[in-house]
Amino acid sequence: MMGNILITGGASGLGRAVAVAVAKEGGRPLVLDVAAPEAGTDQVAGGDHVIADVSDREQVERAVRELAERAGGLDGVVTAAGVDACGTLSDVPALDWERVIRVNLLGTASVVRAALPYLRRSGGRVVTCASTLGLRAVSDATAYCAAKFGVVGFTRALAAELAGQVGVTLLVPGGMHTNFFADRDERYRPGPDARLNQPEDVAATVLFALGQPAGCEIRELVVCPATETSWP
Template sequence: MTSNTSHPPFHPADAQLSGRLAGRRVLVTGAASGIGRAIAELFLRAGAQVAALDLRRPADLPGEASRWLACEADITDPQAVERAVQQAADKFGGLDGLVNAAGIANTDWADAVSLQDWKRVIDVNLTGTFNVCRAALPALRAAGAATIVNLSSGQGLQPFKQRSAYAASKAGVIAFSKSIAMEWAPLVRVNTICPGAVDTPMVRGGYSADALRAQVGPRYALERIGEPQEIAMAALYLSSAESSFVTGIVLAVDGGRSYH
């Protein structure tokens, strides 16, 4: 969903992507749909080998089966994560990159959110990111010049009301990512992306199309919500040699909401 603006989404042709991730072996979580799926597909187009991980096995990715792997794991289960990471490393002969895009939302008021729901959001969004990062670390260190891209949210930078659990989890991802960027350098670069509202099943589950157009879009300087591929392009930059001197940053890809 986009509005008629002077800043339409960028859709790169294969010629613009060719070779940008050649030789890279990347694990992408949350790859069944939304931003994670867009990242997995874009990385394949850019030449990477991709392991697509989700709670339920993602649908097959396009292209040669030798270049991708679909695996199933609950990121809140450390043992399941370790098995999936090992499966990916075995198939591709190692891992050079990780993108943590898996996450869930919550829109309860702080005085109404159940303790169970609070813990679930923290467990998936923050602890799940920790589980995957730590499981992948030996392979990433062995590869050298490795990258981690963790997805936080604009809510981690500037929260709204009715986002206390979600915002807390995503702010935690920012702080965690900065910490491991220091601890795991120089062999692993770690950066964070903070998307604004993006046209995904999770966002559409919380808003009608009319609300996205009339209420959400006007919050952004670009007067629209984002598309999954626009977040994927930022992840591509941070996972490529083009960002070789970039680590520990928090990149808002939010159409201007965080300053607007």
């Protein structure tokens, strides 16, 4: 049984795909997102959600506590919430640049910190979502690369810190068919011929990590299209 899995960014994209997959495996998806999940989604029946901005630590702490207490604990956490602000360092407004760090990196840490008491009790698991741009830097992505490189370092250190207590997996996905690219300038979107992964396929790898037996750790997973240009 998958158990109670808290998913940030679970209202759309990869997070939503994970929530649906958790429900199909008999688990209870607990969605924390700045937006509510789509109404009438029978695949996530039995789940729960709280609206909160992961860039705000106090909102995160309240939301995690509320979801965990209503569900009777947590068995896993998946940090899929993410934003981007493309452009050169001098062109991206400072507040937009800093929000990328707050959501992707600081939000990840805030959620995991708030969930740790519950995960220690259950011997649960954490799956953090980095990016292939957390391993390879490119121009016009200083905020995103800084945040995702940070997630990589945070997760590797967390795995060492929680070894034997809480399972920790670093997910490194490449491009996916989601709305992540929708609001970007045309030059920062994948081309019409780009081959991207389906979020449902990446979600299946998340469930694989969450479903490992106690003592068996999937430390890192790189899941990208065969023609991904940002890896290796």
